[in-house]
Amino acid sequence: xxxxxxxxIQQRWRAYMHGRRARCAIGAQRCAAIRIQAAWRGYCQxxxxxxxxxxxxxxxxxxxxxxxCRRVYTLREETSRRCAAAVCIQRHWRSVQVVLKNxxxxxxxxxxIQAAWRGYxxxxxxxxxxxxxxIRKRVVxxxxxxxxxMLLGNRTRSALAILLESTSTSFVRRAVKNLNTVTELSTVCxxxxxxxxxxxxxxxxxxxxxxxRPNQDIVMYSLQVLRxxxxxxxxxxxxxxxxxxVSLITETLYTYKENAPLCMPAGDLLRALASDPxxxxxxxxx
Numbered sequence: 001x002x003x004x005x006x007x008x009i010q011q012r013w014r015a016y017m018h019g020r021r022a023r024c025a026i027g028a029q030r031c032a033a034i035r036i037q038a039a040w041r042g043y044c045q046x047x048x049x050x051x052x053x054x055x056x057x058x059x060x061x062x063x064x065x066x067x068x069c070r071r072v073y074t075l076r077e078e079t080s081r082r083c084a085a086a087v088c089i090q091r092h093w094r095s096v097q098v099v100l101k102n103x104x105x106x107x108x109x110x111x112x113i114q115a116a117w118r119g120y121x122x123x124x125x126x127x128x129x130x131x132x133x134x135i136r137k138r139v140v141x142x143x144x145x146x147x148x149x150m151l152l153g154n155r156t157r158s159a160l161a162i163l164l165e166s167t168s169t170s171f172v173r174r175a176v177k178n179l180n181t182v183t184e185l186s187t188v189c190x191x192x193x194x195x196x197x198x199x200x201x202x203x204x205x206x207x208x209x210x211x212x213r214p215n216q217d218i219v220m221y222s223l224q225v226l227r228x229x230x231x232x233x234x235x236x237x238x239x240x241x242x243x244x245x246v247s248l249i250t251e252t253l254y255t256y257k258e259n260a261p262l263c264m265p266a267g268d269l270l271r272a273l274a275s276d277p278x279x280x281x282x283x284x285x286x
Contacts, residue, residue, distance in 0.1 A: 169214050172205070176221035183228035190228055194235035199242045202226055206248060211255075216262065219252065223265035230272035240279045246270075 179198070182189045193199075202222045209215035226245075229235040239245060249266050256262040274280045 169218070173214060173218050173221070176202075176205070176218055176225060180221045180224045180228065183225050187232045187234075190232040191234045193225075194229050194232075194238040199226070199229065199239050199245070203242055203245050203248055206252065207244075216256075216259070219256075220262050220265060223249075223252070223262065223269060227265050227269040227272060230269055236273065236276060236279070240273050240276070240282075246273070246283060 179193065183193065202225060206219050206222050209219050226239055226249075230239045249269055253263055253266045253270075256266075274283060
């Protein structure tokens with residue numbers, strides 16, 4: 001029994017020692033594994049840091065190269081601008097030098113030109129005074145020799161009578177030409193013509209004309225008469241109030257849009273009518 005007890009104790013002791021050695025071996029292996037893991041992680045982090053550092057260095061080198069190129073380009077542009085400015089300044093300075101060099105000669109030339117011009121103006125003024133005296137004599141002689149049919153009022157009545165009665169193109173053309181002359185010279189005649197009902201006659205005359213040359217002259221003189229009437233405040237409302245007057249002027253502008261002698265009085269007539277605010281508002285609503 002002692003022998004079996006000793007065997008049991010030995011067995012238990014050996015098992016204990018074996019477990020102790022096993023635990024020590026496991027602890028040592030665990031410590032070794034931890035050290036290996038730590039070393040490997042350190043290696044990996046070191047390698048990752050090295051790769052990151054290399055990449056950072058590459059990026060920095062590219063950025064520094066781009067910044068250097070940008071600085072070089074900026075300096076090149078600045079140098080180019082400075083060179084252009086220097087060339088411009090030199091060019092202007094040389095031109096100023098040339099001007100200063102020739103200033104005395106030009107001043108003497110200007111003085112000579114001024115003297116010649118003043119002499120010319122004085123001689124022309126004297127000639128103009130002589131012409132004015134001659135014109136004054138002619139006007140006095142014309143007034144003294146004027147006959148009754150040559151007066152503006154009589155010419156106005158005669159022209160209106162021809163417009164109302166004559167069918168001859170040449171007579172009508174001469175009549176509207178006389179009306180144009182009369183209305184250009186006298187505002188009283190303009191008001192008289194407007195009150196006597198000449199505006200509807202002129203409107204109907206323009207409407208009845210064709211595109212022949214004599215009829216175009218009649219249209220031109222008629223538009224000029226209406227323009228002269230529209231420039232007089234007392235006759236403007238009568239012209240604007242005439243039926244189909246504004247529409248006829250617009251049609252005339254469109255019909256003769258390539259004929260400047262006809263378009264100009266038509267445009268002046270519309271502008272004269274539109275100078276009245278009431279007429280302008282009415283024209284906008286048409």
